[in-house]
Amino acid sequence: MDFITSTLNDFYQCCKIPVKAVSYELDEIYKIGYNEEFERLFPLNYICTLIKEKHNCLDDNIKIDENIYYKITNISKLNKYKGFFVLGPISIKETPKDYSSIPYLHLECLNYCSRLLLGITTDKFNKIMDSKCFNTYIKKAIEYVHKHYDKNINIDDLCEYLNLNKSYFCSTFKSATGHTFCHFLNHFRIEKSKILLLETDLSILQIAIYVGFNNQNYYSTIFKKFTGKTPFQYRLHNKH
Incomplete structure (x- = not known):
């Protein structure tokens, strides 16, 4: 409230x-x-x-x-x-x-x-x-996404990097943030892509690849899931 x-x-x-x-x-x-x-x-x-x-x-x-x-x-x-x-x-x-x-x-x-x-x-x-007391592993995972969202992020590789059991990491991440790691990662990428849609003339495929998606159709599906619009519709509606 x-x-x-x-x-x-x-x-x-x-x-x-x-x-x-x-x-x-x-x-x-x-x-x-x-x-x-x-x-x-x-x-x-x-x-x-x-x-x-x-x-x-x-x-x-x-x-x-x-x-x-x-x-x-x-x-x-x-x-x-x-x-x-x-x-x-x-x-x-x-x-x-x-x-x-x-x-x-x-x-x-x-x-x-x-x-x-x-x-x-x-x-x-x-x-x-930022004020929440996330444990060190969750903070490292979030920092990892911020730095490497444009790369292929594999949860198995991330857990190896953190030296954590995958099941433990997934349950701990959701408990701490309220969201699955995949949801968090996709949301972060979509937010980054919104900036590119409005501030550049890059194609939808170029933007998808730039923010870490290797498939334009999958990117568009995830984008619509979060925003209710396709990337093209979002750009058309908001870019002036």
Whole structure:
């Protein structure tokens, strides 16, 4: 709760965009920037309906009417069951009829604000992870991924490098991080590939190889599993 509250407060101070957190069960966790008009026009049950309808494409801007938009994203990139962030409403016109108190924002800015929110979330999460007392083997494994994610990482070779039993390492890693080693590795690679998709003109195959995948189809499958989009769709939707 403190993590989410702190994240949304920091985001609101930067952007002044109404934002709320909703659990995976669609219960409201925390909100900031809302007023009575917003709650009357867009009550929680309405927001929950949007989440249900858009569950597989949450990164899309959601059009409410001609001028009003929302954006809904997962709270955690690693665990979709953590819930959702709801950004908005925002108006793409400065004086929308009947919505005078809704903040004005260019639609493309909503994407940048969404990335800022996720950036704040990631930064706070990383600080929490850094403060945790992982045992030496888990820290070494994470450091190994950070340095060698673009290479072929074989869990057997990693366990040999750590001088650990494979079964023990796998159970210890999941207990410490909440995720399997394969999930952690794939997520890290996907995050690195997102930067290349938006900041370079490399082909999808080149990017897949660059971040450690030796098969474009497998890369695209994993990418869609984490983001709900193919690499091509993600690039098309977010690159300006």
